[in-house]
Amino acid sequence: xxxxxxxxxxxxxxxxxxxxxxxxxxxxxxxxxxxxxxxxxxxxxxxxxxxxxxxxxxxxxxxxxxxxxxxxxxxxxxxxxxxxxxxxxxxxxxxxxxxxxxxxxxxxxxxxxxxxxxxxxxxxxxxxxxxxxxxxxxxxxxxxxxxxxxxxxxxxxxxxxxxxxxxxxxxxxxxxxxxxxxxxxxxxxxxxxxxxxxxxxxxxxxxxxxxxxxxxxxxxxxxxxxxxxxxxxxxxxxxxxxxxxxxxxxxxxxxxxxxxxxxxxxxxxxxxxxxxxxxxxxxxxxxxxxxxxxxxxxxxxxxxxxxxxxxxxxxxxxxxxxxxxxxxxxxxxxxxxxxxxxxxxxxxxxxxx
Amino acid sequence: xxxxxxxxxxxxxxxxxxxxxxxxxxxxxxxxxxxxxxxxxxxxxxxxxxxxxxxxxxxxxxxxxxxxxxxxxxxxxxxxxxxxxxxxxxxxxxxxxxxxxxxxxxxxxxxxxxxxxxxxxxxxxxxxxxxxxxxxxxxxxxxxxxxxxxxxxxxxxxxxxxxxxxxxxxxxxxxxxxxxxxxxxxxxxxxxxxx
Numbered sequence: 262x263x264x265x266x267x268x269x270x271x272x273x274x275x276x277x278x279x280x281x282x283x284x285x286x287x288x289x290x291x292x293x294x295x296x297x298x299x300x301x302x303x304x305x306x307x308x309x310x311x312x313x314x315x316x317x318x319x320x321x322x323x324x325x326x327x328x329x330x331x332x333x334x335x336x337x338x339x340x341x342x343x344x345x346x347x348x349x350x351x352x353x354x355x356x357x358x359x360x361x362x363x364x365x366x367x368x369x370x371x372x373x374x375x376x377x378x379x380x381x382x383x384x385x386x387x388x389x390x391x392x393x394x395x396x397x398x399x400x401x402x403x404x405x406x407x408x409x410x411x412x413x414x415x416x417x418x419x420x421x422x423x424x425x426x427x428x429x430x431x432x433x434x435x436x437x438x439x440x441x442x443x444x445x446x447x448x449x450x451x452x453x454x455x456x457x458x459x460x461x462x463x464x465x466x467x468x469x470x471x472x473x474x475x476x477x478x479x480x481x482x483x484x485x486x487x488x489x490x491x492x493x494x495x496x497x498x499x500x501x502x503x504x505x506x507x508x509x510x511x512x513x514x515x516x517x518x519x520x521x522x523x524x525x526x527x528x529x530x531x532x533x534x535x536x537x538x539x540x541x542x543x544x545x546x547x548x549x550x551x552x553x554x555x556x557x558x559x560x561x562x563x564x565x566x567x568x569x570x571x572x573x574x575x576x577x578x579x580x581x582x583x584x585x586x587x588x589x590x591x592x593x594x595x596x597x598x599x600x601x602x603x604x605x606x607x608x609x610x611x612x613x614x
Numbered sequence: 615x616x617x618x619x620x621x622x623x624x625x626x627x628x629x630x631x632x633x634x635x636x637x638x639x640x641x642x643x644x645x646x647x648x649x650x651x652x653x654x655x656x657x658x659x660x661x662x663x664x665x666x667x668x669x670x671x672x673x674x675x676x677x678x679x680x681x682x683x684x685x686x687x688x689x690x691x692x693x694x695x696x697x698x699x700x701x702x703x704x705x706x707x708x709x710x711x712x713x714x715x716x717x718x719x720x721x722x723x724x725x726x727x728x729x730x731x732x733x734x735x736x737x738x739x740x741x742x743x744x745x746x747x748x749x750x751x752x753x754x755x756x757x758x759x760x761x762x763x764x765x766x767x768x769x770x771x772x773x774x775x776x777x778x779x780x781x782x783x784x785x786x787x788x789x790x791x792x793x794x795x796x797x798x799x800x801x802x803x804x805x806x807x808x809x
Contacts, residue, residue, distance in 0.1 A: 264654070300658075317731075318730060
């Protein structure tokens with residue numbers, strides 16, 4: 262019989278195969294291995310949990326130049342301190358208390374992307390010569406997710422978009438422009454740099470313009486939220502009627518825009534990670550009012566949570582939860598906060614005991 | 615009690631059992647005379663807990679886990695007959711941590727990030743580099759190999775080792791025996807810079 266150490270080694274090898282992109286046959290083989298013994302299964306769950314935790318490192322990648330491994334210890338002080346930052350209020354309910362800061366606080370750096378953009382330009386030229394018809398043509402597509410679903414979609418230009426739960430995005434690419442329209446929900450974009458062919462996300466009455474960067478756009482009723490993890494994006498009005506100066510958003514900022522204007526705030530890497538934790542299948546709350554946390558869950562779940570009792574709407578809740586697992590959240594509310602939980606026709610009602 | 619589908623059970627296991635790994639490892643180390651056996655014992659405890667939970671979910675996961683650990687050690691001691699009976703009695707009557715659910719327990723997000731960062735900084739340089747390029751930059755393994763000028767097989771080996779190391783450090787805490795003899799520095803909770 263294999264020792265537990267051997268089993269752990271094999272589980273790790275499976276994880277690496279998954280990361281390398283495994284075939285259906287390999288996946289079936291893996292499932293068979295998993296089913297052989299509980300020792301295999303627990304070893305796998307454990308390593309996979311460790312791997313999931315390691316995803317938190319992405320928070321540190323936010324705002325750093327891409328594809329360089331930072332040396333040990335090269336992190337902000339806050340990673341060694343036991344401080345708590347106030348929660349970012351979820352959108353939708355209540356006015357988010359967000360200070361307005363100058364959006365032009367970005368440090369000017371020597372652009373590291375210069376050689377890359379030259380390479381990209383060359384590539385674009387080659388592509389242009391060999392297949393201009395393809396890029397000249399307008400490509401149109403539309404992608405949508407159901408509640409509780411999340412999809413990563415590679416686009417023809419090398420960009421990828423990650424579509425959150427219950428979201429819809431329309432893509433229209435032409436030779437000069439890359440246009441996306443977020444019709445509903447939330448999308449995270451990893452934009453392939455193509456100088457001279459900007460990528461724009463239209464949402465509500467605004468547009469978010471990027472050249473080679475990573476950011477997320479979320480639409481919540483009449484409010485829009487843009488969070489930038491890398492590079493820079495420009496938030497501008499799509500309509501020409503009001504001439505409002507564009508807002509430049511550097512990495513590490515979040516902008517919330519509604520009819521009244523744009524609020525920009527600089528986020529710590531941690532806060533940014535929490536905002537984008539849905540990409541890892543997580544919802545992260547930090548002293549978030551219960552009503553907001555519930556609204557967040559409801560974006561993802563077919564079984565709606567309902568707060569029946571105004572007295573409990575403001576209870577601050579914290580923690581991170583898999584968005585597929587509203588049950589765990591409800592259990593915490595029930596056991597940790599002593600709330601009364603009642604399931605009625607596919608809805609879960611919450612009130613004080 | 616309710617029977618659960620595998621993935622739900624797996625989630626439960628990760629969320630209710632694996633979160634106690636550091637405490638479990640400390641508990642095993644306190645009672646078990648051979649440090650080298652601890653990782654093995656831990657896995658065996660997990661097997662017992664998982665199999666029991668597949669039949670009926672324990673209401674108090676943490677106490678259930680520690681009771682399973684205690685029973686396993688008692689079983690092994692009895693079989694091995696190497697441990698004085700008094701010690702056995704002591705273990706049998708030892709205190710098993712109770713489940714206390716407080717809202718605090720769920721406020722782990724920042725702490726978790728810090729523990730990941732510390733663990734990450736302790737990885738040997740190559741494993742660390744591979745893990746970053748894959749987990750953060752999401753580069754294909756082939757591209758990582760090209761960039762680092764090493765074979766893809768070697769990248770795969772580093773990534774597997776890095777995953778095992780970081781899992782042991784993040785879940786198991788600083789007392790945990792690490793795979794492949796990777797040793798934590800003495801000041802496991804301090805800032806360690808460089809290797």
